[in-house]
Amino acid sequence: MKKLSGLSLGLLLITSALTQAQTKDPVVEGIVKEATENSQLEKLAHELLDVIGPRLVGSPQMQQANDWAVAKYKEWSIPAKNEKWGEWRGWERGASHIDMVFPRVKSLEGTQLAWSPSTAGKTVTAEVIIIPDLADSVAFAKWLPSVKGKFVMTSMLQPTGRPDYNWQEFATKESFDKMKKERDAQTEAWTKRIAKTGYTGRTLPAALEKAGAAGVVGSLWSKGFGVNKIFGASTKKIPTVDIALEDYALLYRLAESGHTPKISVKADSKENGLVPTFNTIAEIKGSTNPEEYVILSAHFDSWDGGTGATDNGTGTLTMMEAMRILKKVYPNPKRTILVGHWGSEEQGLNGSRAFVEDHPEIIKNIQAVFNQDNGTGRVVNLSGQGFLNAYDYLTRWLSKVPEAIKAPIETRFPGAPGGGGSDFASFVAAGAPAFSLSSLNWSYGTYTWHTNRDTYDKIVFDDVRSNAILAAIMAYQASEDPAKTSREKSVLPSNSKGEPGVWPAVKSPTRKGGVE
Structure with a gap:
């Protein structure tokens, strides 16, 4: 190999640096x-x-x-501009105050669901009861009048507020497996309990509202410490609130043991009629x-x-x-x-x-x-x-x-x-x-x-x-890029029935939402 002179080596390094500089994109x-x-x-x-x-x-x-x-x-x-694409039910959230007032006083962690009716500026105080495990929809229909003036709990009692990763870290395998088995059985039993009412989780609140319930109380746990999913209400006149697992479980156990817990709820919100909805668009x-x-x-x-x-x-x-x-x-x-x-x-x-x-x-x-x-x-x-x-x-x-x-x-x-x-x-x-x-x-x-x-x-x-x-x-x-991108689609694999794969279809938006 020929040895480079100091001058040649210096020129090579300079050339390399210039080449690298040229390839950098400012x-x-x-x-x-x-x-x-x-x-x-x-x-x-x-x-x-x-x-x-x-x-x-x-x-x-x-x-x-x-x-x-x-x-x-x-x-x-x-x-930039706001471009109108439709209208939606206008709703404005207010404060939610939820407290247990019997058998002792405790402020509860919870909030009304989106689009929940308000309590019209009042604080509603009532007993909390659980959806019972009845034989069938006929028995449920006979029980339904008893919800009048009461808050009704519509979610199952979670056996643990600890996420599974916490159990995996600290529990014995036998204890973890036992908890999961019991939770699965409890979940299956609760699903059957709701099904026997003749309603679904979505339609049950409306039935409770029609029967004169004071409100609907649920808890949609997200399987982590202190965290719940918060979606929308399906009631039209009475409030629907979500209460954190820990407080919901407290109310559930008290009701189940016959201690007739009572809560007070003040849920402020405001209906604003149909309002325009927009996409915000900007461009260079x-x-x-x-x-x-x-x-x-x-x-x-x-x-x-x-x-x-x-x-x-x-x-x-x-x-x-x-x-x-x-x-x-x-x-x-x-x-x-x-x-x-x-x-x-x-x-x-x-x-x-x-x-x-x-x-x-x-x-x-x-x-x-x-x-x-x-x-x-x-x-x-x-x-x-x-x-x-x-x-x-x-x-x-x-x-x-x-x-x-x-x-x-x-x-x-x-x-x-x-x-x-x-x-x-x-x-x-x-x-x-x-x-x-x-x-x-x-x-x-x-x-x-x-x-x-x-x-x-x-x-x-x-x-x-x-x-x-x-x-x-x-x-x-x-x-x-000088080239226009190709839109050629690949051949999609067949589905489980052996039918050819189909490209997703264009769907029209809902342009008037939140109203029936």
């Missing part, structure tokens, strides 16, 4: 620098989650969030192909047991921050970069389905959609959603992402088309290449998905910052 570097040195995530999270709060469709907070986002984009010199106009679109996507609405921090505050923050950064370091994209903050995803992808239905001119010219909606964690999964050639362009774009962000991401190609779950599915059904930036779990399903614990403190800002960088770089690469 836009990618600018995105990373802005995201790490001038992040707005914490400020945005505080304004959205702490100040505005949860964003139940039809609530004043949802409208406030729409207006806030438009103002924020305009502050960043990004044109393309300079070369403005009629072609790269879409950043996240639903804006939430349930309102917490503040919707990880479902989908973090997805919203990711896309807002990505747009802010792109406007600063990539202000003249080749294709138009549009962000959609969709309404009423939680009730069936309604906002995004309406956008797909209302904008065929955009849908046919989509280069790619990137959606984020499953918690605070860094992105670790990306599927081709059944698009045959997704591998070609997604991996090409991913190659420009910093290794620390790209390395944990598992890809699946061509993958299978998502039929629901989040807003990317609205676009996939229409044949547009749309992809879910799926996140690391962080106990999402148990602790924050639709729960009373989905709050600001659960956000892992380092992960969200990583996701904003990823979304911005992928949008930049999709915009710059």
Whole structure:
């Protein structure tokens, strides 16, 4: 091997450094620098989650969030608007006060469900009773008048408030197995108990209301310490409240042992009639192909047991921050970069389905959609959603992402088309290449998905910052790519019956919701 002179070696090193400098992308570097040195995530999270709060469709907070986002984009010199897609039952949550007043006094942890009727400014005090285990629906019909003037418990008594992982860590195997066996038997017995009433869990509250109950009391435990799912009420005149497992179990045991517990409930809420519902849309106009679109996507609405921090505050923050950064370091994209903050995803992808239905001119010219909606964690999964050639362009774009962000991401190609779950599915059904930036779990399903614990403190800002960088770089690469993305679909495998796989169908949104 010929030994290089000092001059030759120096020239080689300089040439190598210049080559490396030439391969570095200043836009990618600018995105990373802005995201790490001038992040707005914490400020945005505080304004959205702490100040505005949860964003139940039809609530004043949802409208406030729409207006806030438009103002924020305009502050960043990004044109934005609220685009009406429908109407929804307007409902405004008030304070919930729930106390046990007999056989002793104790404040209880609980809240009314979304769309629950109020107690009309009054405090309602009544005995708490349990749905009995009766022979059949005839026996239940005879018992039903006895609910008049009482609060009725409609959830089973959970045998433990400890999550299974806590049992696995500390219990003997015999004790853990015994608990699970007893819990399974108890769950099966409760399911049969409800079935024998002749009603379902959904229709039973209406029957209790018609019979004159003072209110419906439930507890939808989310299988973690101190955490419950908070969904919507089905009663029209009496309040429906959810009480935390620990307090619900206390009331249940007292009622079961004949100590006739009483609770007082004051549930404030306000009906606002039908109100307009919106998607918030903002865009950075393309300079070369403005009629072609790269879409950043996240639903804006939430349930309102917490503040919707990880479902989908973090997805919203990711896309807002990505747009802010792109406007600063990539202000003249080749294709138009549009962000959609969709309404009423939680009730069936309604906002995004309406956008797909209302904008065929955009849908046919989509280069790619990137959606984020499953918690605070860094992105670790990306599927081709059944698009045959997704591998070609997604991996090409991913190659420009910093290794620390790209390395944990598992890809699946061509993958299978998502039929629901989040807003990317609205676009996939229409044949547009749309992809879910799926996140690391962080106990999402148990602790924050639709729960009373989905709050600001659960956000892992380092992960969200990583996701904003990823979304911005992928949008930049999709915009710059000289080639239009292929929409060719893969042949789907047969189902369990041997029938050919079918691509998900386009579904129309519910444009008037919350009313019968």
